[in-house]
Amino acid sequence: MDKPFVYIQDLNLGYRNKAVLKDLYWEMNIGENYAIGGKSGTGKTSLAKSIAGLVSYQGSIEINFDQLRELPQEVLYVESWYQFKNLEGVANFYYQQRYTSLQANDTLTVHAELVSYGKEKDLQFDQVEPILEALGFATFASSQLIELSSGEHKKLQLVKALWLKPQLLIIDQPYTGLDTASRKNLNILLDQVAEEGVQLILISNDSELPNSIHSFVEIREGKLVEADTLENSTTEIHLREIPEFLKASPLYSSQDIVKMVDVNISYGEKQVLKNINWEIKAGEKWLLQGHNGSGKSTLLSLINGDHPQSYANELYLFGNRRGSGESIWDIKQHIGLISPEFHWYFDTTATVWQSIASGFYDTVGLFQQLPYTKSTQVDELIAYFGLTESKNELLTALPLGKQRLVLLARTIIKNPELLILDEPCQGLDQQQTKHFNQLVDELSSNGMTLIYVGHFESQLPTCIEKRILLEKGGVKVVESLNTEILS
Structure with a gap:
């Protein structure tokens, strides 16, 4: 045999x-x-x-x-x-x-x-x-x-x-x-x-x-x-009451969150973004889509202040033209971000509590003592996400689904004006994806502005109202969406 x-x-x-x-x-x-x-x-x-x-x-x-x-x-x-x-x-x-x-x-x-x-x-x-x-x-x-x-x-x-x-x-x-x-x-x-x-x-x-x-x-x-199969069954999810400090609307510095005018990005002879024109107003919920290599990550890096070529373009963030004296940290004060790449580079020595607390300072680890009020907010958010038993564990010791919840908590701890979620549900099962997106709907209901990157309409928050589609570095579609399409 x-x-x-x-x-x-x-x-x-x-x-x-x-x-x-x-x-x-x-x-x-x-x-x-x-x-x-x-x-x-x-x-x-x-x-x-x-x-x-x-x-x-x-x-x-x-x-x-x-x-x-x-x-x-x-x-x-x-x-x-x-x-x-x-x-x-x-x-x-x-x-x-x-x-x-x-x-x-x-x-x-x-x-x-x-x-x-x-x-x-x-x-x-x-x-x-x-x-x-x-x-x-x-x-x-x-x-x-x-x-x-x-x-x-x-x-x-x-x-x-x-x-x-x-x-x-x-x-x-x-x-x-x-x-x-x-x-x-x-x-x-x-x-x-x-x-x-x-x-x-x-x-x-x-x-x-x-x-x-x-x-x-x-x-x-x-x-x-x-x-017999790998069919996923999803059960009803009951969310906890959102912490009080996140019920208030973000403190907007401007009603103009992002404005791009004929933005171009190149690496040598390779053009990654071509004549991008895009405006985002306070409170809008956007879906960003495009095939792999269409330029989505580069576009987001301009908004998040990470791309040095932003100075060579007509780009306005939170009412100010990029390059008018603000630092990268001035920009990040307005933004909460999740992306697979950011998850890659996150501090592997940080606990769950430290990871969430670091969101106040936009660092990839916690390097200072938090005042009492901020510490209390971290504890409230940990309870909201059901992470109390894991708060002293290393972030990297948690299953992927819980790691994403920790990073979501980190992004919204300061109640940012703009929430950027770049493929946040990569690797999650259907139940986890549903839970994550319900949390996004709840947390952004206070008027927070949202950019959400996702390939599949069946796996998106219901709050999304507009879509921009990139193709080969250019804008192919900008449109308003019927929320019924996304549900």
Whole structure:
């Protein structure tokens, strides 16, 4: 009798005296492709990293590679977020560094990264080109790694994985940061490599999976349980009463929040934004959309004060023209921000309480003592988000869903005039996404201005009333939205 391709027995794994996987047993046979779903924090990523040999565990995991296949006898794990390094092997970049020209000789280009990977794995470069085209990534060859958005970094890791074609490919949240077209093309590519003998384990609650995925499991109470599908069921969510200090309208310094007049941004010969004209008034709720690489992240970096080329353009923020004497910190006082990239660079030593409190000072960690009033507001917000039991834990120790709630709390702690939520629900399941967006609706009901970046209308707050759509760096659509379309 043939041995299972993956054989797991008595797998136990825990963090900080908390058991995550408990005497887990699993057999994955030759030719099977699995999706692992379920709630955030149940241990899906821990199981994947255990199979890939990336974490310590107790128990037995046996991978029985097919010695007759030409495919590499490897387990490749593609993590939900990828943290790249510069040429000196350092990963701790600071957030604004993405938009400066100083990193030009400090990180590889996409092309150089792929050339290096191809040499390391003995791959033919002509075989990667169709993958780049299918995922809409061929135009990023000259881009620095530090310039890429979260969705673009995800594509780069997927490109390398599909190029390598290991015997076992594990992808954690394969669709994170990808637009609709890229998701569809990724599923086609995954079906193709599955036909060639690559076995897949996808960690995802997405309903639109590759056709090659026929088996479904979830982790419940530390053990693996077979499931018919990965259909998500959402239950009614009852929100707590919003803290009093957030019920008042933000103190607007101007009714003109953002005004862009023929804004252009270029990196050398590559033009990222082209003749952008956009106005945002106080209290408006905007949806910002566009394919990966359309310029969304760069547009937001102008508003958030992070992009140095803002001085070379006619850009007004909170009633003042950019470059009229205000500092980046003057601008950030008006803004609360969540983005995948900001989450990347956040202080890994900060507790939940410190992370939320840092929002008062727009820092990526808490570096000063809070006065009593502000400390009380942090405690009130922690209670509102249901995080009281976790307030002294490290932010990074929490499941992704709770980390996002912490960062949402951080963004609104100072009741900002403008709330920028850049794909805040990446990697969250349907229940978490629904909860997050209900919180956004509640918190922004005091008249706060909102810019929300999201690809899918079914996963948006109901408060959104206007939309701007970018395409290849230009404005394709600006329109008012019927709220019924978004519900």
